[in-house]
Amino acid sequence: MSFWAEPRPVALSLCLCALAAAAPVQAKVSFTGYGHFLFTPDANLRLSVPTSLVPGAEAGVFRARGFATESLGLFAATPVGEDADFLMDVSYRGVGGTVRDLRVQYAYLETPLPWGLRLQAGKVTLPLGYFNTRRFYPFQRVELTAPLFQSVALGLPIADTGGIVSYHGESSELDLDVRLFGVNGYGSVPASTASFRNPALAGGLEISNNLGAGNNNRDVAVGGQVALSQAASWEYGISYYRGAWDRSGERLFQLSGSHLHWTPGRFDVLLEYLRLSVDGDQGMHRAFDREDWALDGGFVTLSAPIGTPFGRPLKGYLRGEFYDGSARDGTGGHELLRSGAAGFAFKESDWITWKGEYLWLDYRVPSTSSTTLQLMGYVARLALVVTF
Amino acid sequence: MAGAALAAPFLPAVALAEVELLIEFRPGLSPLSLGLAEGDGVRLRRFSPGELSDPIASGRIQSRLMLAEGVVAVGPEAGLWAARELEGVHIHFSGGVSRVSGAALKARGWTGELAVSASAFLDLATTQRWKRIGVLYTSGFEGVLPEIRAAGSARGLAVEAREVAVRQDIPAAAQSMARESDAIWLLGDPVLTTGPGFDYLIGLSLSRRLPLLVPEPDLIKRGGYAAWEPDWEVVASSAAALGKRVRGGLGWPRARVALGGDAGRLVINEVLRRRWADVPTGGSR
Numbered sequence: 001m002s003f004w005a006e007p008r009p010v011a012l013s014l015c016l017c018a019l020a021a022a023a024p025v026q027a028k029v030s031f032t033g034y035g036h037f038l039f040t041p042d043a044n045l046r047l048s049v050p051t052s053l054v055p056g057a058e059a060g061v062f063r064a065r066g067f068a069t070e071s072l073g074l075f076a077a078t079p080v081g082e083d084a085d086f087l088m089d090v091s092y093r094g095v096g097g098t099v100r101d102l103r104v105q106y107a108y109l110e111t112p113l114p115w116g117l118r119l120q121a122g123k124v125t126l127p128l129g130y131f132n133t134r135r136f137y138p139f140q141r142v143e144l145t146a147p148l149f150q151s152v153a154l155g156l157p158i159a160d161t162g163g164i165v166s167y168h169g170e171s172s173e174l175d176l177d178v179r180l181f182g183v184n185g186y187g188s189v190p191a192s193t194a195s196f197r198n199p200a201l202a203g204g205l206e207i208s209n210n211l212g213a214g215n216n217n218r219d220v221a222v223g224g225q226v227a228l229s230q231a232a233s234w235e236y237g238i239s240y241y242r243g244a245w246d247r248s249g250e251r252l253f254q255l256s257g258s259h260l261h262w263t264p265g266r267f268d269v270l271l272e273y274l275r276l277s278v279d280g281d282q283g284m285h286r287a288f289d290r291e292d293w294a295l296d297g298g299f300v301t302l303s304a305p306i307g308t309p310f311g312r313p314l315k316g317y318l319r320g321e322f323y324d325g326s327a328r329d330g331t332g333g334h335e336l337l338r339s340g341a342a343g344f345a346f347k348e349s350d351w352i353t354w355k356g357e358y359l360w361l362d363y364r365v366p367s368t369s370s371t372t373l374q375l376m377g378y379v380a381r382l383a384l385v386v387t388f
Numbered sequence: 389m390a391g392a393a394l395a396a397p398f399l400p401a402v403a404l405a406e407v408e409l410l411i412e413f414r415p416g417l418s419p420l421s422l423g424l425a426e427g428d429g430v431r432l433r434r435f436s437p438g439e440l441s442d443p444i445a446s447g448r449i450q451s452r453l454m455l456a457e458g459v460v461a462v463g464p465e466a467g468l469w470a471a472r473e474l475e476g477v478h479i480h481f482s483g484g485v486s487r488v489s490g491a492a493l494k495a496r497g498w499t500g501e502l503a504v505s506a507s508a509f510l511d512l513a514t515t516q517r518w519k520r521i522g523v524l525y526t527s528g529f530e531g532v533l534p535e536i537r538a539a540g541s542a543r544g545l546a547v548e549a550r551e552v553a554v555r556q557d558i559p560a561a562a563q564s565m566a567r568e569s570d571a572i573w574l575l576g577d578p579v580l581t582t583g584p585g586f587d588y589l590i591g592l593s594l595s596r597r598l599p600l601l602v603p604e605p606d607l608i609k610r611g612g613y614a615a616w617e618p619d620w621e622v623v624a625s626s627a628a629a630l631g632k633r634v635r636g637g638l639g640w641p642r643a644r645v646a647l648g649g650d651a652g653r654l655v656i657n658e659v660l661r662r663r664w665a666d667v668p669t670g671g672s673r
Contacts, residue, residue: 028451028454028455029451030450030451030454031447032443032446032447032450033443034443075443075444075447077444077447077448077450077451078451079451079452079455085448085451085452087444087448089444137442139441139442140442231415232436232437350441351441387441387442387443388443
């Protein structure tokens with residue numbers, strides 16, 4: 001388990017105090033933050049579990065209703081030089097039904113380099129896709145929930161320890177952003193050195209826990225993003241990540257993707273495509289009957305203003321999501337995720353937003369037999385997002 | 389604080405105090421376009437629409453701006469954010485000062501420019517054959533009244549002003565002014581331009597055919613009759629020039645609030661203009 005994987009309020013308090021104290025005498029540390037609270041009026045999920053995948057698990061229909069603290073975050077920022085800042089986010093998150101998590105989402109120094117380059121060094125949010133860096137926080141997006149695959153399997157925000165060098169160029173018509181990073185990278189699942197993912201319910205399918213406090217091999221994961229944009233009207237970018245995930249540093253995990261953010265008129269469209277490719281994963285062998293597997297798919301979100309009740313903006317949105325994973329040679333079964341969501345966001349003030357969402361999902365992971373782990377159903381949610 | 393004392397020698401120095409120009413991003417807006425050069429001590433800090441309500445971006449900008457010698461906030465969004473988030477730094481509001489409490493302006497020693505053309509409003513009055521202009525103002529904005537009176541007098545217009553201290557004063561003050569005036573000019577802070585106070589004034593205006601001259605074009609959609617839309621490039625250039633003057637040792641403007649230049653355009657509520665075209669306007673009728 002990583003250092004930040006469990007609550008350590010004393011350590012975090014000391015960290016924040018050190019941040020405040022370490023800045024030059026004349027520097028100011030500004031603190032801002034947010035809270036994201038959920039009410040689930042109704043969740044209805046049917047779970048089918050083959051015992052070959054999850055021994056002892058019980059199938060059935062799960063109904064839920066209740067309140068939850070989805071996340072609470074505190075951001076700190078302080079200038080530490082002529083054009084350098086230190087930035088940090090400490091967030092509490094409720095993940096699933098039982099896990100409570102206090103972690104540093106990011107903590108890095110951002111400083112200029114020669115030739116117009118900039119460096120972020122520390123725990124940085126990786127420039128993969130658009131959502132990860134610019135829509136992750138609930139106050140940054142219209143939608144109540146993040147796209148399921150990215151948030152549950154990849155574990156948003158995708159952040160790791162290392163550095164990012166970035167370049168921003170402008171012409172009269174277009175902007176160009178190039179970001180290159182080197183980080184520890186994803187390792188194996190915490191409980192096994194031979195598995196990258198496991199087709200099990202209790203977190204095995206998530207790879208967010210594979211990002212540990214240190215590197216599990218001598219390989220440094222590298223990647224980057226190139227994005228072209230025009231003012232606030234559109235942005236197109238491609239992203240790539242490559243790193244060995246096993247202890248010997250021989251089995252590769254590659255992640256590639258592209259994104260298009262487009263704002264025609266009053267609409268806002270975000271389309272992201274993602275492809276994961278993994279070598280030598282004994283964990284998913286049980287699902288795909290092969291150790292080399294790949295998964296690709298994406299999501300599209302459309303949002304637009306739909307009214308101004310009480311003089312305040314109300315936006316509506318739709319989201320569709322589809323992912324398909326299988327052995328790289330195309331044999332065996334398929335891991336499938338299909339999901340759709342519709343909802344609204346009402347901005348009561350600059351600080352308070354109310355949201356509602358209806359989410360439908362169908363998720364299946366195969367076993368080598370004819371049985372499949374399947375989760376299918378819907379979740380209706382209301383949320384309150386407060387920033388300060 | 390011992391930690392700070394120990395750590396300070398090992399860290400790079402923070403920028404010397406500068407004047408920061410906080411302005412919403414517009415294509416073509418750059419230090420060059422505003423006539424700013426390195427060494428002027430004036431730094432341009434652009435933000436994207438909606439960025440200031442993002443706590444991450446807001447915190448980062450805040451930590452920088454609180455080190456500045458002063459901040460010139462250009463436009464309503466920048467002004468509102470600066471008034472809310474910044475402590476211990478002089479703020480000058482270039483446009484959008486009507487979003488800021490007049491009491492805060494006075495108490496904190498801030499300064500501002502309304503970015504409203506008095507000439508345009510008074511010329512409109514002349515064109516419409518209004519004879520008496522009532523000015524409802526809030527504390528902190530009284531400094532521009534002599535200029536308005538003088539400009540009105542030069543055009544043969546009578547300008548009567550009445551202060552509104554709190555929202556509860558609005559009905560009596562507005563009723564009285566409606567009897568004596570052909571149009572009402574709202575010169576003040578959110579007490580007059582938001583919430584039930586503004587709703588009351590709009591109701592009075594529509595029922596009495598009494599034109600309201602409002603401080604921002606956005607208020608036209610809510611029933612205001614005329615507003616001034618400043619040329620924001622000119623406002624930004626003036627703000628940059630002010631920053632340079634401050635860095636040059638000339639200090640901040642002495643006047644708490646000023647009116648602004650004549651670069652821009654008058655925005656008229658066309659619906660009201662058409663509806664009221666065949667009947668004389670004015671609350672005294």
